Amino acid sequence: PISRADGGVRLYPRTDTNMGLGGTPSGEFDISDAELDRITTTGTLTIGNDKTHNVVIDGFTYGRTQHMEIFANATTADIGNIIYSTTASSTNGSLDLHAQEGITIDANLTTKGNTFIDADVNDNGVGDLTIGTGDALNTQNYRLDIYANDYHSLGTIRSGTAATYIIPSDGAINDASIGIGNTARDFTIDPDEFQGIIATNLFVGDITTGHIIV
Helix, strand or coil: CEEECCCCEEECCCCCEEEEEECCCCCCEEECHHHHCCEEECCEEEECCCCEEEEEEECCEECCCCEEEEEECCCCCCCCEEEECCCCEEECCEEEEEECCEEEECCCEECCCCEEEECCCCCCCCCEEEECCCCEEECCCCCEEEEECCEEECCEEEEEEEEEEEEECCHHHHCCCEEECCCCCCEEECHHHHHCEEEEEEEECCCCCCCEEC
């Protein structure tokens, strides 16, 4: 077991590689659910770095830290996805996800703290956030922040009594516009996607956003 009272724990590759967390090994740098349960910290658990290519997460359940962050920030072009697949995952605290080329949630993801998602870390207009059919992202009444090039959802996102913020990642660079409803723009939330957002307060765009068409 690994136990650290402060300062956090970092797990990351030294060379360019893929990572598998939970039940789907990558064959390169893998951490099983049982291995993760042997790590305890009152600081932040950090997984991945700028050498990490794609991270596939399957049935990854963790409750031994109040804050976890996952990075797929490979400096190699066209690489750097975080994918939740197959079996539901959860964390008993806040969660930050950082990816260069997109984040896909194809299995239920439940957090219990403020949740920050950046699907387009380098703000180049490539990384989208995708929620699969019938899948849910649920923060259990904690704030949810989403930065992405675009939003595609056949499921739901739920921050409950807390606010959800949705912001185009490339607004400052490309003056990205937002379409809400049936008018497609650089960043579009169509009627069905809009109905799948459950939050006490919803904020779309910020001072870097171009036009918003409703």
